[in-house]
Amino acid sequence: MRRLQKELLNLTTDPPPGVTVDPEEIGDNLSEWTVSVAGPASSLYEGETFRLNFRFSQKYPFDSPEVVFMRPNIPVHPHIYSNGHICLSILTDDWSPALSVASVCLSITSMLSSCKDKKRPPDDAFYVKTCNKNPKKTRWWYHDDTV
Amino acid sequence: MAQHGRSAAPASPCLAMDSDGDLQYDEDSADDDMVYDNDSGNESSGDEVDFDEHRPGPSTAHEVELAAEDAPFQVLSVQEIVDFMVVEINEVNEVAQLPRTTIRILLNHFNWDKEKLLERLYDTDQEQLFLEAHVVSPHITGTASQAPRVNSRVGAVPTEECEICLTVRPSAEMSGLACGHRFCAACWCEYLTTKVMDDGVGQTISCAAHGCDILVDDETVLRLVSEPRVLARYQHLITNSFVECNRYLCWCPTPDCGYALKVPNPDCRPVTCKCGHKFCFACREAWHDPVRCHLIKRWLKKCDDDSETFNWISANTKECPKCSVTIEKDGGCNHMVCKNQSCRADFCWVCLGSWEPHGSSWYSCNRYDEDEARAARDAQEKSRAVLNRYLFYCNRYMNHMQSLKFENKLYASVKEKMEEMQQHNMSWIEVQFLKKAVDILCSCRVTLMYTYVFAYYLRKNNQSAIFEVREPEGPGAMHLRCSQSIWSGTSLRRTWSTSNRKVQDKYRYCEGRRKALLEHVHEGYERDWWVYND
Numbered sequence: 001m002r003r004l005q006k007e008l009l010n011l012t013t014d015p016p017p018g019v020t021v022d023p024e025e026i027g028d029n030l031s032e033w034t035v036s037v038a039g040p041a042s043s044l045y046e047g048e049t050f051r052l053n054f055r056f057s058q059k060y061p062f063d064s065p066e067v068v069f070m071r072p073n074i075p076v077h078p079h080i081y082s083n084g085h086i087c088l089s090i091l092t093d094d095w096s097p098a099l100s101v102a103s104v105c106l107s108i109t110s111m112l113s114s115c116k117d118k119k120r121p122p123d124d125a126f127y128v129k130t131c132n133k134n135p136k137k138t139r140w141w142y143h144d145d146t147v
Numbered sequence: 148m149a150q151h152g153r154s155a156a157p158a159s160p161c162l163a164m165d166s167d168g169d170l171q172y173d174e175d176s177a178d179d180d181m182v183y184d185n186d187s188g189n190e191s192s193g194d195e196v197d198f199d200e201h202r203p204g205p206s207t208a209h210e211v212e213l214a215a216e217d218a219p220f221q222v223l224s225v226q227e228i229v230d231f232m233v234v235e236i237n238e239v240n241e242v243a244q245l246p247r248t249t250i251r252i253l254l255n256h257f258n259w260d261k262e263k264l265l266e267r268l269y270d271t272d273q274e275q276l277f278l279e280a281h282v283v284s285p286h287i288t289g290t291a292s293q294a295p296r297v298n299s300r301v302g303a304v305p306t307e308e309c310e311i312c313l314t315v316r317p318s319a320e321m322s323g324l325a326c327g328h329r330f331c332a333a334c335w336c337e338y339l340t341t342k343v344m345d346d347g348v349g350q351t352i353s354c355a356a357h358g359c360d361i362l363v364d365d366e367t368v369l370r371l372v373s374e375p376r377v378l379a380r381y382q383h384l385i386t387n388s389f390v391e392c393n394r395y396l397c398w399c400p401t402p403d404c405g406y407a408l409k410v411p412n413p414d415c416r417p418v419t420c421k422c423g424h425k426f427c428f429a430c431r432e433a434w435h436d437p438v439r440c441h442l443i444k445r446w447l448k449k450c451d452d453d454s455e456t457f458n459w460i461s462a463n464t465k466e467c468p469k470c471s472v473t474i475e476k477d478g479g480c481n482h483m484v485c486k487n488q489s490c491r492a493d494f495c496w497v498c499l500g501s502w503e504p505h506g507s508s509w510y511s512c513n514r515y516d517e518d519e520a521r522a523a524r525d526a527q528e529k530s531r532a533v534l535n536r537y538l539f540y541c542n543r544y545m546n547h548m549q550s551l552k553f554e555n556k557l558y559a560s561v562k563e564k565m566e567e568m569q570q571h572n573m574s575w576i577e578v579q580f581l582k583k584a585v586d587i588l589c590s591c592r593v594t595l596m597y598t599y600v601f602a603y604y605l606r607k608n609n610q611s612a613i614f615e616v617r618e619p620e621g622p623g624a625m626h627l628r629c630s631q632s633i634w635s636g637t638s639l640r641r642t643w644s645t646s647n648r649k650v651q652d653k654y655r656y657c658e659g660r661r662k663a664l665l666e667h668v669h670e671g672y673e674r675d676w677w678v679y680n681d
Contacts, residue, residue, distance in 0.1 A: 006313040061311055062341040096357035097311045097338055098328070103357070 003061060004030040006133075007101050011035075019105045031056050034070065037105055040113040050075055052108070054101060064095035066136055067104060077120040079111060083128045085135040087121070092136055200475055220428075221409040222421045228386050228407055248364030249282050258392040281353065281362045283325035297471050309334055311355065312667040321356060322371070324363060328356035335371045339363065343377055349384025397549035399424055400431045415440050420548070436594065436670035438601045442679070446600045450541060457534055457541075466531075467492055468499045468523035480509035499523040540603035547596035554589050561585050580647055584654040590663050599667065 008030065011021045018038035025034050033054040039045025055066040067093055069075065069084035079087040090099060090107055121127070131138055171379045223231060232251075239250050239261055251398045256279065267276050277284040283450040305318040313491070323329035330338070335355070342352045352363040368381055372678035390396045399420035408418045408428065415429035426433050430440040432447065464473045467485045469492035474483070482502050485492040493502035497512035500520025505512065514520055565578040605611040671677045 003312050003350070010313075059341060059345075062337050063345075090357070094357075096355055096359075097334065098330075098356045 004015075004056060008033075011102055016102050016106050016109075018109060019102065021101075033101065034079075035101065037109060039075075039108075040109050043074055043113040044115055044118050045112050048073065048075070052105070052115060054104075061097040061099070064091055064099075064136065065101070065104070066134055067091055067108075068135055075112060076120060077112065077115050078117070078119055078121055079126055080121075081131075082120055082122050083131070085131065085138065087140050089140070092140055211347075219411065220418045222407055222434055223396075223407045225289055225382075228390060229382070231409070232386070232389050233347075235259060236476075239264060245285055248366050249285055249367060252282050252350075252362050256386065258394070259389060260394075266623050270487055281360045283361055311338070324354050324361050324367065326356070326359050326361040328354050328359055330355055332371060334531050336373070339368055339372050339381075340374065340377050343368075343372075343381045343384065347384065349381055350388045371642065382670055397428060397431065400426060434593070435600070437595050437665050438597045439469060439672075440606075442604050443597075443600060443651055445558075446544075446603070449537075450544075457538060461531070461538055465496065465499065466527050468494050468527065481505070482509055494523070495520070537603065540599045544596055544599045547592050547599075551589065551596070554585070554592070557585055557588070558582075577647070579653050580654075584650050587654045587658050587661075591657050594661050594665065598664065598668075604679045606680050608676075608678055611677070 008021065008023060008026065011019070012023055015021065018040060020036045020038075021033065022036075026032070033056075035052045035054060037050050037052055039048035039050070051070040053068050053070050057063045057065075063110065067086060067088075069080060069086065071084065074082060074084050081087075086108065088107060088111065090096075090104065217460075221227075235254065236247055236250050240247060241394075242265060244249060245253075253264055253268075253276070254261070257267070257488060264595055273286070274284050306315050307318050307321050307329060308330040309317050309321065309329075311330050314331070316331045318590070321329040322330050322332065322335065338355045339352065342348045350362075352368070353359060354361045354363065365385065369378070372378055372381070390398055390407045396407050396409050396412070398404075399408060399422060401420065401422050401424045404420060404422045404424065406420050406422065408420060410416065410418060410428055413428060415427055417425055417434040418428050419425045424433075427435060427440060427443075430444060432440075432443055435443040438446070460473065464475045466473055467483075467487065467490060470485060470487050470490035472485065472487050472490070476483070476496055481496045482505070483494050483496050485494075493501065495505050495512050495514070498515045498517070498520035500514055500523055501515055504514060504517075561581050561584075566579050568578045568581075569575060602611075668677075
């Protein structure tokens with residue numbers, strides 16, 4: 001919990017570009033956050049704002065947070081499903097306790113900026129129908145590092 | 148005969164010394180060989196001569212194969228596995244002169260193949276090797292690629308911020324691997340505990356820093372983790388990966404048996420664990436001589452999938468004499484009308500002949516021997532031949548398996564007999580022949596059981612015909628005689644010494660036949676006699 005307090009403090013005082021967090025929105029136990037991410041400048045998402053939902057388990061930061069985009073505005077991106085789930089390796093297999101909310105936001109921003117074609121993942125319809133509510137339960141198959 | 152005394156194999160492999168210094172007897176102990184040679188003037192020696200004629204020469208390859216059964220192997224406890232691991236590391240260390248922890252990670256990277264590691268160490272680019280194995284090259288001194296951000300005002304204790312808990316700590320509390328990423332002791336401990344307990348990772352825990360794939364060595368884990376529960380699990384994960392990666396080691400497949408077996412050559416061969424389980428080192432199934440691993444795998448799968456279904460089909464159904472669809476009759480009279488829309492055959496369930504001549508005798512059939520009915524049944528028989536062939540072998544195999552389970556009872560009653568005999572002035576050593584007889588009885592049963600599998604997959608040719616002819620008079624008879632002799636032997640109380648002699652003759656004969664049978668099959672492997680179905 002100390003670590004989450006510090007992260008929150010750092011994120012409000014010195015946020016990475018485009019990332020804003022409203023401490024008012026976050027409950028007292030800090031286990032669930034809502035973070036706003038602005039579509040990066042000179043990308044296909046410029047001018048849009050997205051909201052990310054972070055859930056932290058008791059084991060955070062040794063256990064990765066559960067991160068999804070919140071409705072209604074879910075970016076159309078080849079690695080983001082229409083239910084808000086994100087296919088990003090640092091959120092599961094490549095998580096490290098040295099990562100933070102800020103670094104996750106940065107990774108997502110960079111994922112958005114490198115996108116060249118706004119479209120959903122090819123298996124979107126099937127995945128959204130069959131997946132678990134928790135994206136960490138999905139066995140992600142990371143294959144495309146370019147976007 | 149495949150007697151050890153006479154075969155090309157040295158006598159010593161019968162005894163294997165395990166690392167405790169205990170002597171481990173393989174099933175053919177030395178005294179056995181001596182008695183064989185003394186055998187004379189009874190039926191068994193007569194048969195042996197007969198078998199001798201089939202034998203090409205004393206030192207053929209298939210005998211070597213049989214002798215491989217007796218080649219030494221070791222049963223290792225968890226502690227002995229750890230010791231063995233240390234020995235392997237030390238051996239490499241003597242040559243390579245690298246830190247032990249590095250050698251352990253390198254060896255694991257090469258699945259504990261020392262030769263391969265040493266070859267790579269001296270053949271190619273060492274730095275590339277360290278990169279692949281995720282270790283920092285020990286040749287680069289002052290490796291800290293990322294200098295710790297030490298906050299050192301004059302006079303103050305140097306402090307650093309831990310990137311995980313985001314607190315500032317005295318530098319003395321901070322530590323890291325050769326990659327230079329430093330975290331506080333509490334975070335390291337939590338990180339390693341999570342990896343070991345939740346993710347079940349042991350040998351391949353990487354540095355906690357993001358994107359750093361340098362592996363955490365065992366000394367670091369032992370230094371940073373103190374909870375015994377976690378350390379025990381870590382130890383378990385390490386030994387487990389060691390055993391599973393190492394071609395010369397395997398766990399005993401018995402549930403909850405903690406022993407591992409170590410062999411000099413990872414071939415198809417029997418090993419016996421301390422828990423008593425005898426299994427094939429190559430496929431981990433119960434020892435299945437004379438069947439080869441791939442066939443026993445197929446057979447076991449087939450039995451799992453099919454046998455019950457086939458049994459039920461065979462017992463409860465018949466096929467339509469016209470369209471061969473499988474029919475279950477669950478009531479009513481004998482007049483059957485095939486439900487298959489394109490068939491609609493009228494026939495009698497009893498004789499399978501057409502219904503017409505039966506007229507109104509709905510419940511009794513008097514036409515069983517009519518030509519037409521007989522022809523229909525013949526056709527049915529043919530279509531069932533395949534099924535029956537399988538069931539023939541499967542049922543025999545299953546019966547033996549079932550009987551093996553009951554052999555425990557026999558052991559119990561023989562033990563009783565042995566105690567009784569000891570009260571009749573016989574020494575402990577003198578009554579051991581009875582236990583030996585049951586041992587042989589069981590091993591004959593096992594061999595016999597697997598010959599059915601072998602025979603099932605064998606395609607008909609001259610050699611398979613010889614095998615099928617020899618087989619029933621071989622183990623089948625030997626089994627019967629063996630069990631009879633034990634019982635006759637145990638019931639003749641007044642003539643202990645003669646019955647003793649009789650039982651021993653019998654079991655030696657049976658064991659001889661068993662070995663001859665196995666040898667015959669192995670010889671067939673050598674000479675490519677056996678052709679398999681599909």
